[in-house]
Amino acid sequence: MAKIKGSIVVDKEKCKGCGLCVVACPQDVIALAKEVNSKGYNFAYMVKPDACIGCANCAEVCPDSIITVYRTKI
Amino acid sequence: MAETIDIIKDENIVYQKSKVLTDNVMHYCPGCSHGVVHKLIAEVIEEMGIQENVIGVSPVGCSVFAYNYLDIDWQEAAHGRAPALATATKRLMPDKYVFTYQGDGDLASIGAAEILHACNRGENITVIFINNAIYGMTGGQMAPTTLVGMKTATSPYGRDIDLHGYPLKMTEIVAQLPGTCYVTRQSVHTAATVRKCKKAIRKAFENQEKKIGTSFIEVTSTCNSGWKIPPVEANKWMVDHMFKFFEQGDLKDAERDNPDDYKKYIE
Numbered sequence: 001m002a003k004i005k006g007s008i009v010v011d012k013e014k015c016k017g018c019g020l021c022v023v024a025c026p027q028d029v030i031a032l033a034k035e036v037n038s039k040g041y042n043f044a045y046m047v048k049p050d051a052c053i054g055c056a057n058c059a060e061v062c063p064d065s066i067i068t069v070y071r072t073k074i
Numbered sequence: 075m076a077e078t079i080d081i082i083k084d085e086n087i088v089y090q091k092s093k094v095l096t097d098n099v100m101h102y103c104p105g106c107s108h109g110v111v112h113k114l115i116a117e118v119i120e121e122m123g124i125q126e127n128v129i130g131v132s133p134v135g136c137s138v139f140a141y142n143y144l145d146i147d148w149q150e151a152a153h154g155r156a157p158a159l160a161t162a163t164k165r166l167m168p169d170k171y172v173f174t175y176q177g178d179g180d181l182a183s184i185g186a187a188e189i190l191h192a193c194n195r196g197e198n199i200t201v202i203f204i205n206n207a208i209y210g211m212t213g214g215q216m217a218p219t220t221l222v223g224m225k226t227a228t229s230p231y232g233r234d235i236d237l238h239g240y241p242l243k244m245t246e247i248v249a250q251l252p253g254t255c256y257v258t259r260q261s262v263h264t265a266a267t268v269r270k271c272k273k274a275i276r277k278a279f280e281n282q283e284k285k286i287g288t289s290f291i292e293v294t295s296t297c298n299s300g301w302k303i304p305p306v307e308a309n310k311w312m313v314d315h316m317f318k319f320f321e322q323g324d325l326k327d328a329e330r331d332n333p334d335d336y337k338k339y340i341e
C-alpha cells in the first residue's frame with residue numbers, strides 16, 4: 001500500500017517561535033529549537049521528520065506564513 | 075531522514091505562502107491572530123484572481139501596516155472611519171472588491187457610528203473585524219469588547235460593569251440591521267477553524283458580486299502581548315472565555331431587506 005510522506009521547510013530566520021504550529025501538528029512532528037535565530041527566537045523545526053504526513057495544519061495556523069509543506073506517495 | 079530531504083521538490087508542494095503576501099516580515103507579535111487573517115485574505119484574493127481589482131481600507135491599530143503585507147491597493151483610514159472610506163470607494167468604483175480590516179477599538183469604539191451606518195445602508199462591502207477584546211497597539215487598554223472581569227492596562231482589577239459598562243457584541247448588533255446580508259463570527263486558532271474562516275472570507279467577497287448588502291466577519295482573536303498570555307495559552311484562554319460570550323458561527327446568511335417592505339408605510 002502506498003504510504004503518504006510529508007515534510008516541511010520552515011524559514012527559520014522569519015520564525016518568531018510562537019509555537020502555534022507545534023500544537024497544531026497531529027503527529028507531534030514539530031518542536032521549538034534550543035538554539036535561536038538571529039532575532040533571538042527559538043525557531044520551529046522537525047524533531048520527528050519521519051512522522052510528517054504533509055497535512056499542512058502547521059502552515060495553516062502559522063501567523064507569519066513561513067512554512068512550506070511537501071507531500072508525496074512512496 | 076534521506077526520504078525527508080528527497081520529497082522537498084516543487085512538484086510535491088501542497089501548501090506555500092500566498093503570492094499576494096509580500097516578503098516583508100510582519101511586525102506583529104509572535105502568534106498574533108492578525109497574521110493568520112492577513113494570510114487568509116491573501117489566499118482568497120489569489121484564488122479568486124482579483125489582486126488587481128481589490129481595494130483594502132486599513133484601520134488605526136496594530137493592523138495599520140496591513141498595506142505592507144498584502145500586495146493590493148490600499149487606503150489608510152482615520153481611526154474608525156474605514157467603513158466611510160470603503161463606502162465612497164465602492165460607490166465610485168462599484169466593480170472593485172472593497173473591504174475594511176478593523177480592530178475592536180477601531181470598529182466598536184471610535185468607529186461605532188461609521189460601521190453601524192455603513193451596515194444599515196447595506197453598502198456592498200466586506201468588513202473584517204478582528205476582535206481581540208483589547209487595544210493592542212496602544213499597550214493593552216480596555217476595549218468596548220473586553221470581557222467582564224478581564225484585566226487590562228486600564229482595568230487592572232478587571233472590567234467592572236458599574237464602572238466600565240457592559241462588553242459590546244457588535245456582531246449581534248449588525249446582524250439585526252436590514253442592510254447586512256452575511257454576518258458571522260469565526261476564529262483562526264486551529265487548522266479546522268482557519269479553513270472555515272477562509273470559506274467565510276471567500277463568501278463575503280463573493281457577496282459583493284451579488285450586490286446583496288454588507289458582509290461582516292468577526293474573527294474572535296488573541297492579543298498575546300496585551301493579554302500577557304503566551305500564544306498557545308492565549309488560544310486556550312480565548313476558547314475557554316471569549317467563546318462563551320462571543321458565540322461562534324453564522325448569525326445571518328440572507329440578503330439585505332427588500333426595499334419594498336419599507337415603502338408600504340407611507341402608501
Ligand SMILES: Cc1ncc(C[n+]2csc(CCOP(=O)(O)OP(=O)(O)O)c2C)c(N)n1
Nearest residue numbers: 134135136153177178179180208209210211
Ligand atoms: C483619533 C485617534 N484616537 C486615538 C488613537 C490612539 N489609538 C491608536 S490604535 C488604538 C486602538 C487600537 O485597538 P484595536 O482597534 O482593537 O486594534 P488592535 O491593535 O487591538 O488590533 C487607539 C485608541 C489614534 N491613533 N487616533
Ligand code: SF4
Nearest residue numbers: 103106136210297298
Ligand atoms: S499587540 Fe496584540 S494585536 Fe498587536 S501585534 Fe501584538 S499580539 Fe497582535
Ligand SMILES: [Mg+2]
Nearest residue numbers: 177178208210
Ligand atoms: Mg483590538
